[in-house]
Amino acid sequence: MNETQIPFNKPFVAGKELYYVAQAVTRGNLGGDGYYTKACCRLLEDKFGIPKVLLTPSCTASLEMAAILCELEEGDEVIMPSYTFVSTASAFVREGATPVFVDIRPDTLNIDENLIEAAVTDKTKAICVVHYAGVGCEMDRIVATAKKHDLILIEDAAQGVNAFYKGRALGTIGDLGCYSFHETKNIICGEGGALCINNPRFNDRAEIIRDKGTNRRQFFRGEVDKYTWVDVGSSFVPSEICSAFLYGQLKAMESITDRRGEVYREYRDLLQSPSLTGEATLPTIPEDCDCNFHMFYLIASSNGQRDALIQRCRDRGIDAVFHYIPLHCSPMGRQFSHKHSLPVTEDLSSRLVRLPLFHDISREEQALVAEEVLTFLDSSDGGSDD
Numbered sequence: 262m263n264e265t266q267i268p269f270n271k272p273f274v275a276g277k278e279l280y281y282v283a284q285a286v287t288r289g290n291l292g293g294d295g296y297y298t299k300a301c302c303r304l305l306e307d308k309f310g311i312p313k314v315l316l317t318p319s320c321t322a323s324l325e326m327a328a329i330l331c332e333l334e335e336g337d338e339v340i341m342p343s344y345t346f347v348s349t350a351s352a353f354v355r356e357g358a359t360p361v362f363v364d365i366r367p368d369t370l371n372i373d374e375n376l377i378e379a380a381v382t383d384k385t386k387a388i389c390v391v392h393y394a395g396v397g398c399e400m401d402r403i404v405a406t407a408k409k410h411d412l413i414l415i416e417d418a419a420q421g422v423n424a425f426y427k428g429r430a431l432g433t434i435g436d437l438g439c440y441s442f443h444e445t446k447n448i449i450c451g452e453g454g455a456l457c458i459n460n461p462r463f464n465d466r467a468e469i470i471r472d473k474g475t476n477r478r479q480f481f482r483g484e485v486d487k488y489t490w491v492d493v494g495s496s497f498v499p500s501e502i503c504s505a506f507l508y509g510q511l512k513a514m515e516s517i518t519d520r521r522g523e524v525y526r527e528y529r530d531l532l533q534s535p536s537l538t539g540e541a542t543l544p545t546i547p548e549d550c551d552c553n554f555h556m557f558y559l560i561a562s563s564n565g566q567r568d569a570l571i572q573r574c575r576d577r578g579i580d581a582v583f584h585y586i587p588l589h590c591s592p593m594g595r596q597f598s599h600k601h602s603l604p605v606t607e608d609l610s611s612r613l614v615r616l617p618l619f620h621d622i623s624r625e626e627q628a629l630v631a632e633e634v635l636t637f638l639d640s641s642d643g644g645s646d647d
């Protein structure tokens with residue numbers, strides 16, 4: 262038995278979050294769309310050049326809004342990776358769509374842009390890409406495919422806040438982008454999210470869907486003389502308390518990203534060792550991508566070696582963890598996937614291990630993690646078959 266000494270994640274508080282929460286209380290408006298919700302939207306819009314941002318209670322909620330905006334019919338298809346969080350798919354399945362899973366690239370674990378076109382049918386309505394670990398997908402190619410087939414392009418940028426592809430912020434390249442501020446992400450408010458509306462044709466309906474299917478926003482702006490039920494919708498509005506906390510985080514976004522970069526580079530330097538060669542590989546960041554250092558992972562040489570490494574770390578009080586079970590292999594996802602397998606997804610998901618990465622991790626803790634990993638890999642030669 263071992264108390265965890267080095268957790269996988271520790272939520273970081275930059276400093277002024279509770280001050281802003283207190284300010285929100287003092288202002289006397291704790292519902293949605295008050296001072297801090299607007300301030301967060303403006304900050305995101307200005308910083309990333311997003312035409313319109315709406316804060317939501319989670320990235321899941323943002324994806325659900327995006328799916329409603331796609332106006333899907335039963336049996337319409339949405340192309341996406343299988344190597345992702347469940348919400349990427351469930352948001353569209355709720356609207357009656359069928360997820361069509363496409364394999365990933367072996368270097369970034371992002372959807373393989375070269376396989377998308379072959380998955381397009383006359384039922385395809387949208388593509389939803391996922392920027393894994395805050396590293397951008399090959400968006401030029403994907404945007405071109407979406408344009409050619411007249412598909413709505415959605416970015417699940419849950420992990421991609423303050424990361425860039427060819428200088429453009431992730432979440433701002435497709436028609437719609439979805440951010441997460443869940444406590445396990447880089448910029449947090451407990452539970453929270455945002456919908457980036459990059460294509461203005463979605464502006465009006467997105468506001469209505471977010472506000473329970475009413476035109477209340479238009480009423481507040483004096484565009485209609487009473488507000489009423491006009492469309493489907495739900496409560497996709499976060500409270501001012503969450504927004505105030507988030508404002509404190511957004512103000513500290515650069516220093517949070519810089520610190521994660523330091524931790525990331527420290528791991529890379531510590532682990533670039535002959536012991537690793539042939540036993541495991543480190544993450545890749547393509548030239549065109551500026552990463553936000555959301556994650557640091559290793560790809561072990563086999564599933565057996567990966568599981569043994571996780572166990573070894575756990576025995577030493579280090580919380581290293583695997584990641585997604587591919588959706589096409591899950592009980593729900595199997596209902597949608599056809600005969601074909603996704604070899605890269607199945608292989609890499611079985612070999613990936615994520616190392617503890619959070620703002621306050623110390624150099625000593627990182628050194629300890631690296632030492633355990635390297636010692637294990639040194640001693641596991643030949644034991645790597647599963």
Ligand SMILES: *Cc1c(COP(=O)(O)O)cnc(C)c1O
Nearest residue numbers: 319320321346348419441442443
């Ligand atoms: C975290 C995450 C989500 C869900 O975000 P919530 O804010 O928790 O709803 C969706 N997609 C991806 C890729 C994620 O990493």
